Amino acid sequence: MRIALAQINYHIGNFENNEKKVIDAIHKAKEQKADLIVFAELAICGYPPRDFLEFEDFINKCNAAIERIAKECTGIAAIIGSPSENPEVKGKDLYNTAFFLSEGKVISKHFKTLLPNYDIFDEYRYFEPNNIFKTVDYKGQRLAITICEDLWNIGDDLLYRGNPMDELFKQNPDIIINIAASPFAYDQAEKRKEILSQNVKKYKLPLIYVNHVGAQTELLFDGGCMIINSNGLIADELDYFKEDFMVYDLERIEEITSPVIKEKPSKIALIHDALVMGIKNYFQKLGFKKAILGLSGGIDSAVTIVLAAEALGSENIRAVMLPSRFSTGHSLKDAVGLTKNLNIPYDVIAIEEAFKSFESALKPYFKDLPFNIAEENIQARVRGVILMALSNKFGYILLNTSNKSEAAVGYGTLYGDMNGGLSVLGDVYKTEVFDLARYINREKEIIPKNTITKPPSAELRPDQKDSDSLPNYDILDKILYQYIELRRGPNELTEMGFDEAVVRKTLKLVNTSEYKRHQTPPILRVSPKAFGMGRRMPIVAKYLA
């Protein structure tokens, strides 16, 4: 049997686009004499469709697309994900469904059993869990069709009581098909291969895995579709971060006896490529071309502009330097140097006059009160007003340059430097931003060396350094990682050797900054625990605060 794997970048709710891509792939698979083509989970509507699933009109559009796609399936079968109605009165209205299409029609529907409902996943919000298990016979092969999480209840830490693949296995299938919507995190590809390999080892069956590729706002899908033979050897893995298409002869795949060696990208290379794709797709799918951002001379905006230039082309980036009375000489120089290296024109718009006009308007109320956070924030907000004015006038999307360490402890000004349509680095800790800068400079100096070596500063008051207000980033990022990614509490952290006062201060900063993160732009997710839809915290709570 010849099987095609279609690794496609879908667009949520864009049925016309998604249907066209699916039908084109079916035609291509037919040309290449494939017997079966496999698409991703909820491919028709894109993933995650979220509360659009509650609209009958949306489900009707999914059904209509499936009907039209089925008609294309003559001389070939297709497996494709779409929601489908639960015909029973009891339970949620929908099933997360893999449609098996052949002979120009829907042959069978296979429902998802294990519904992920953690981190960024909300599937039990919409779907009823399946409790009917059936394989499908096609061209002498018996297929066990599963959907993403259905294969993940394996190993030591079992999140669910049942295991759908155990049920399907009783029907003696010849191959496992898994259609997925498994978003990227820097450690996800390895986890995924491990889990799928465990399944192959357990059931001694070959496995076809088809995932999404492309960005859907904060969620990035890396693709990584693969075929594993029953010896547990990954026979091939499709490219990350781009659309791809391959046809395999199952019998020949089964004969492979030594693993295909592919170079494993480093964590930072993965993050880099993921962010570039994330920016690119955000703009494409919204129908925008051009980005604007403020360049401070610091490392966050430097890394952001490099990624944006890769994603959108230097010609589509507008850089603005917004010096204040507290900006140091090297800031403008470093920022200018960077734009020259990137061949991006820049404008310098001083914020002094606007800042003064606010000082003067507020003088009757502030009187002689000392300069403090209020004045610091005014400067950041004046920058925000100018960048947004250019954005509104010329149709740029403003890129936010805050990093994850800042977002965590609330070191940023709401309605100021926290502005933007998209946060590029909001899931990248400061120490990782430095790693990204060094990665960007791996062949030649693009980001000026001084930007990387000087101590980080917001430059909102004389001689300000980040380290005046925050623990050293080396320590801070370690504590944040333990608290945010691993959910370790204060006692565990001090037992690990972190200073108790620093731990207490850091966790308090994190927990009392929820109100700021609530108003933050969407953050491109590259870690297993990003701020945004995957981390949901109360605002008025009083815990470690």
Next chain:
Amino acid sequence: MRIALAQINYHIGNFENNEKKVIDAIHKAKEQKADLIVFAELAICGYPPRDFLEFEDFINKCNAAIERIAKECTGIAAIIGSPSENPEVKGKDLYNTAFFLSEGKVISKHFKTLLPNYDIFDEYRYFEPNNIFKTVDYKGQRLAITICEDLWNIGDDLLYRGNPMDELFKQNPDIIINIAASPFAYDQAEKRKEILSQNVKKYKLPLIYVNHVGAQTELLFDGGCMIINSNGLIADELDYFKEDFMVYDLERIEEITSPVIKEKPSKIALIHDALVMGIKNYFQKLGFKKAILGLSGGIDSAVTIVLAAEALGSENIRAVMLPSRFSTGHSLKDAVGLTKNLNIPYDVIAIEEAFKSFESALKPYFKDLPFNIAEENIQARVRGVILMALSNKFGYILLNTSNKSEAAVGYGTLYGDMNGGLSVLGDVYKTEVFDLARYINREKEIIPKNTITKPPSAELRPDQKDSDSLPNYDILDKILYQYIELRRGPNELTEMGFDEAVVRKTLKLVNTSEYKRHQTPPILRVSPKAFGMGRRMPIVAKYLA
């Protein structure tokens, strides 16, 4: 048997506060010779604790509080909600649990079976559904202990396959206890009474219902604890929107044969009281006292300041008028009139100079391009900078005054009038804001009549009216209600008689404004479908857009 109902305003994660309130109520119940006291669902940690539940440290604190509270339960029993660990390897780590405390210790644990996972609820994110059903015998009575949703799978539209009360009923209980965390919406109290009455009718058992009261950021709990006898008569209902405590003699409640008539508050009165509580608790629980807001002379800021003054006291409100070159004479006059009626001092800070300084800074780039949305937004953002500067300098929380109609169609400036720590009216349609204004003026004119009768305008360009950009609010709000609250699609709406072009334009505005709502302050939820945690939409999607 004498049963005490404790209607308490908990604070998420504030264990010290919650434990003290619980123990005080136990002492009071003992004094009043109660045999049993009933508290709400997840009372120990507050509701919703959200991802704090993923921290072992947080669960340990819940467990420790339960241990201490159990020790107080001598000569009395208590039923109280708290998370508890799932001892098995399989399944989620926690159960949503009702603890039965007596004789100074934990006698039994009763787990929640039906886990709401829709709208604002995420319970399957954290909890394993129960599948063991056991009543508890106490002082000659057999208690069927259920948790909130456990009683809601009744009637025609069944969201779950099973029904835990059917299982418990097989053990011949004498009374149903339901501990709940059921947030307010203007139609919720009636729904709740209807559902609970259906249970009483079905099982012919008396029912004790204990809910939370108080606000937790966007979620408002109205209380409404009640006791229903086996004839289906609501014997008593505790007050809405405040803490309350009552002890009932079950035998005497059973003897009641005619219903207690309580005046049913109007929808607008409920919304009014809910919003006042929401503002009050938001400030209290964050440890703030004072609010600031911009008064435009329009109806949204007028209603907001009245509600804020009721919640926080006039003496804690700072009103700022921020006229621009486009402000009309009546705007300032109406705003001043309102502050006088409320006895709130006001400041007038003109935005012209700051606006000019931005015009001048941007002149080299804007050149002679026509005045458009960019300049309109600069004005709104200048106001935002001034209000936030005062907020930062003096420790006010800025109140956001956007209404639900504006939030729906994106009629507002990000980082401008969309600023604020809390959105008071973000779940109140414009036509309902008018209703609130008339309700506020029901005894005397607090909001100047002209504010209510003049056509709504943002006053960001000459002679601007909301109706230049938007359909008439009477039509708009009806379409929005059908689309947002009832999830009706474009075809259904046109079939209902709405103009097709208006429907298409409105739904497109709603769906392309998700990026703005993503950065909006938390919105006090008063309707069954509010923007915020209960409505989750993709941003880069292309559906009806």
